[in-house]
Every structure is written in C-alpha cells, then in structure tokens.
Amino acid sequence: MNPNYRLPGNDEGYGFGFLDEFAKREIRRVILKAISIPGYQTPYASREMPMGRGFGTGGLQLTLSMIGPEDTLKVIDQGSDDSVNAVNLRKFAELTCPNVATTEHTAEASLIQTRHRVPETALREDQVLNFQVPYPDPLVIVEPSEAKRKIMHGEGDYARLLTKLYEDLVKFDEITISHRYPTRINGHYVIDPSPIPRYDVPKLHQSRALLLFGAGREKKIYAVPPYTDAEPLVFDDVPFRTEDFCTADGQRRACARCGTTDSFLDELNLEDGSKAWQCSDNDYCNHQLARADAGEVTQ
Ligand SMILES: [Zn+2]
Numbered sequence: 088m089n090p091n092y093r094l095p096g097n098d099e100g101y102g103f104g105f106l107d108e109f110a111k112r113e114i115r116r117v118i119l120k121a122i123s124i125p126g127y128q129t130p131y132a133s134r135e136m137p138m139g140r141g142f143g144t145g146g147l148q149l150t151l152s153m154i155g156p157e158d159t160l161k162v163i164d165q166g167s168d169d170s171v172n173a174v175n176l177r178k179f180a181e182l183t184c185p186n187v188a189t190t191e192h193t194a195e196a197s198l199i200q201t202r203h204r205v206p207e208t209a210l211r212e213d214q215v216l217n218f219q220v221p222y223p224d225p226l227v228i229v230e231p232s233e234a235k236r237k238i239m240h241g242e243g244d245y246a247r248l249l250t251k252l253y254e255d256l257v258k259f260d261e262i263t264i265s266h267r268y269p270t271r272i273n274g275h276y277v278i279d280p281s282p283i284p285r286y287d288v289p290k291l292h293q294s295r296a297l298l299l300f301g302a303g304r305e306k307k308i309y310a311v312p313p314y315t316d317a318e319p320l321v322f323d324d325v326p327f328r329t330e331d332f333c334t335a336d337g338q339r340r341a342c343a344r345c346g347t348t349d350s351f352l353d354e355l356n357l358e359d360g361s362k363a364w365q366c367s368d369n370d371y372c373n374h375q376l377a378r379a380d381a382g383e384v385t386q
Contacts (some may be wrong), residue, residue, distance in 0.1 A: 104151040105183040110134050112154035114308070118299060121310035125223035126272030128223050128240070130367045133306040143176055143202055143300030146219030149308065150180065150200045153215065158271075159188040161196035165205040166351070166367035176200060193370050202267075203288040207350050207371035210296035212313060218281040220302040223309065225279040227271040245277050248320060256325060265330075269320040272311055277320060286351045291317035332364065342366045 101138045104107060108134075117131040136144040152161060160180055164173040168191040177189055188194050193208040202219045207221035210216060226236040229247040237250040239245070248269055254263045266282040270291060279299060280291060291298060291311055311317055319327045332340045332352050343355075343363040349372055352364040 098338075103156075104154055104186060104285075105136075105179075106134060106148065106151050110148075111152040116150055118149070118153070118176045118310065121299070121308050122297070122312045124276075125312055125315050126276030126309060128276075128278075128307040130306055130310045131304045131308055136303070138175070138179070140304045141221060143172060143200070143219035144201070144303030145305075145308070146200050146217045146303075147176055147179070147301075148303060149217040149301040150198060153217075154180070154184055154187060154198055156186045156215070156301045158186075158197045159190050159195055160184075161190050161193060161199045162201075163199065163204060163206070163368075163370075164202045165353075166206075166371075167369050169369065172202060193368055193372075203282050203284075204351070204367060205283055205290045207366070207368040208374070210294065214294045214296040216296050216298050218283075218298065218300045219278070220281040220300045220307075221304070222267070223253075223279055223300065223302040223305050223307040225267070225277050233335070239311050240276055243275050247276065247321065249322075250319065252322070254382055256322075262321075262325070270319055271316075271318045273315050276309075280310075280317075284330060284351060285319075287316070288319050288327070289329065293317075295370050342372060342375070345372045346379060347372070347375045350375075 092324045093115060104111065109251050114131060121127065121129045133145065134148060135277055138144060149361060161170065162173045163175040164170040175214050180187060181189060193206040196214065198215050198217065199206065200217045205216065211324060218334045224236055226248060229251055230236050230239065240247045252262050266284055268285050268288050269277050270280050270288055271277045280288060293316065294311060295313055299311055321327045332338060340352060341348045342350060342352060344365050344366050345354050347366065348365040355365055357363055
C-alpha cells in the first residue's frame with residue numbers, strides 16, 4: 088500500500104469498507120454460490136484495489152465485503168501479524184472500516200485474513216478464515232486451457248493430476264509438492280488450497296470455521312464450508328505426509344522460543360551459522376510462552 092494514500096475522511100460518498108455497495112453485494116452473492124458448491128471456483132468481477140496485484144487483493148475483497156462495525160479482524164502473513172503484507176492490509180482495513188476492531192489474537196477475531204498459514208489455534212463456528220490465493224486452479228500445471236480445465240473439474244477428471252503425483256513418486260520416491268497441495272473438497276472438486284504448507288491441509292477437513300479463498304488477479308472465489316470433507320489427493324498405498332520437524336534421530340524439534348512441540352516451525356539461520364526453529368504462528372508462540380511463564384506447562 089502506498090504510505091501516502093489517504094481517503095477523504097468526511098466524504099459521505101465514501102462507503103464503509105472501500106468497495107462500493109454493488110461490488111460488495113456481488114461478492115457476497117458469489118460467496119453464497121461458492122459455499123453452495125464446495126470447492127467450485129466461482130468467477131466474479133474482481134475490483135481494482137489501491138495496491139499491487141499479488142498483494143492479497145482477492146482475500147481483501149472477501150474481507151471488505153463481509154466486514155461490519157461489530158467485527159474483529161486479524162490479518163496474518165506466514166503466521167505473523169507483523170510482516171509488511173499483514174501490517175499494510177490491516178492498516179488499510181482500519182482506514183476504510185471506521186470503528187472495526189483489529190486484534191493479533193486468533194481467539195478474539197471474528198474474521199481472519201491469511202496468507203500462507205492456517206492459525207494453530209483451532210477455529211470456531213463463529214469465525215471465518217479468508218485466504219489470499221495467487222493461483223486458484225490446481226489443474227493449471229497439467230492443462231493450459233481454462234475451458235478444458237473447467238470440463239475436467241466438472242467431470243471430476245483429475246487423472247492427469249494424479250499422473251503428475253505418480254511421476255513425482257517414481258522420480259523422487261515421494262510427492263514433492265510442499266505448498267498448494269491439491270485437495271479434494273466434499274468428494275468432488277479439487278482445489279488449490281493457496282500456498283499453505285502440507286502441515287495445514289488436514290486443518291481444512293471438517294473445519295468448524297467457514298474457509299473462503301479469494302484470487303483477485305484470477306477473479307475466482309471458492310469455499311470450504313464448515314464440516315466439509317477436505318482430503319489431500321493421494322494414492323491408496325502412499326499415505327499423505329506432513330512436515331514432521333524431526334531431527335535425524337527422530338526427535339520432534341521444539342520451538343526455540345516457547346518450547347512447544349506441536350506447531351509448524353520456521354527454520355532460522357543464526358549469525359553463528361547454526362540453525363534454530365521457531366513457531367511460525369506468532370500469536371500461538373506468545374500464548375504458549377505466557378502459559379509456560381505461568382507454570383501451566385512443563386518444558
Ligand atoms: Zn513458539
């Protein structure tokens with residue numbers, strides 16, 4: 088976001104949430120359609136936003152069309168509330184949605200906009216998670232024509248995607264996709280769950296919270312409604328594996344800051360050339376640290 092960008096403060100012509108009412112209504116309608124057909128990439132007229140594409144304009148349009156003055160918004164990027172992307176999107180929401188509360192605590196938020204992670208703290212039915220999506224279609228790696236991809240999705244024909252996964256197994260002995268793992272929703276459509284790590288894919292399955300995905304550049308919205316099946320595309324005899332953060336001798340690494348052993352860890356290169364691992368979800372790390380300080384957990 089341009090740091091010099093200002094909205095006219097007292098201009099009544101400026102609607103709440105930046106988007107005009109027609110745009111918001113259209114996006115809400117598309118969200119309803121996306122929820123009705125879980126995993127279906129619903130086209131919509133993506134608006135120009137005062138920030139570069141690839142900066143989360145799809146996720147932001149979802150958020151701005153849903154948010155109301157009673158909402159509490161959290162914005163994360165790679166699990167962090169403090170990264171440039173998260174800070175600027177949060178600032179933009181504060182600027183354009185007067186009186187909306189923002190938070191860094193997952194449990195306090197009614198709306199969470201995210202890039203690259205699902206929060207560690209389990210979400211509830213009264214929360215909505217909006218993903219920023221760069222590439223909505225998992226079939227794009229095997230079929231360049233969108234028209235043909237639509238037919239393949241409609242017919243549930245993912246044979247070429249499975250062939251791609253099989254080629255990986257033959258060449259590398261395992262499926263090498265680390266992010267954007269193709270995931271089948273409600274037994275039919277396969278989605279690109281945005282660049283979340285494999286670790287987060289099981290959290291989409293039977294999620295209590297509504298999960299919405301917005302791709303601004305590609306003009307698509309899709310949804311995983313609450314309590315819906317979300318299964319990573321795998322073979323019967325090759326189970327889905329997530330990052331396990333184990334050392335060579337099979338020990339689960341702990342976060343260097345809070346000591347927890349049940350979170351997704353970022354690998355850090357320290358100045359002395361050694362490595363350390365730390366929770367990627369800042370809020371979760373702070374929470375665990377506070378609990379450890381209070382003596383609630385033993386390290
Ligand atoms: Zn931690």
